[in-house]
Amino acid sequence: MKCNVGKVDRVIRVVIGLAFLLGGLYFGSWWGAIGLVPLLTAAIGWCPLYLPLGLSTCSIENK
Numbered sequence: 765m766k767c768n769v770g771k772v773d774r775v776i777r778v779v780i781g782l783a784f785l786l787g788g789l790y791f792g793s794w795w796g797a798i799g800l801v802p803l804l805t806a807a808i809g810w811c812p813l814y815l816p817l818g819l820s821t822c823s824i825e826n827k
Contacts, residue, residue, distance in 0.1 A: 765808075765810045766810070766822075767809045767810060767820075767822040768809075768810055768811055768814045768815070768819065768820040768821070768822050769805060769806065769809045769810060769811050769814070769821060769822060770820075770821035770822045770823055771823075772821070773806075773821040773822075774806040774809065775806075777802035777803065777805055777806035778802070778803060778806050780799070780802050781799040781800065781801070781802035781803035781806065782799065782803070783799070784796055784798050784799030784802075785797075785799035785800070785803075786799075787799075809822070
């Protein structure tokens with residue numbers, strides 16, 4: 765798996781993931797578990813959805 769998630773993209777994913785998790789905890793909803801997906805993709809630096817779309821936000825030196 766090559767890196768296809770750049771630094772700025774990772775930060776955005778962490779913020780969104782934490783917002784979903786905290787929102788789920790606050791409202792007592794299992795929908796907060798959706799926050800794990802952006803957190804996981806930010807942690808590993810690879811997004812499976814980017815592959816078929818041919819997208820990459822990763823800079824050349826990180827590939």
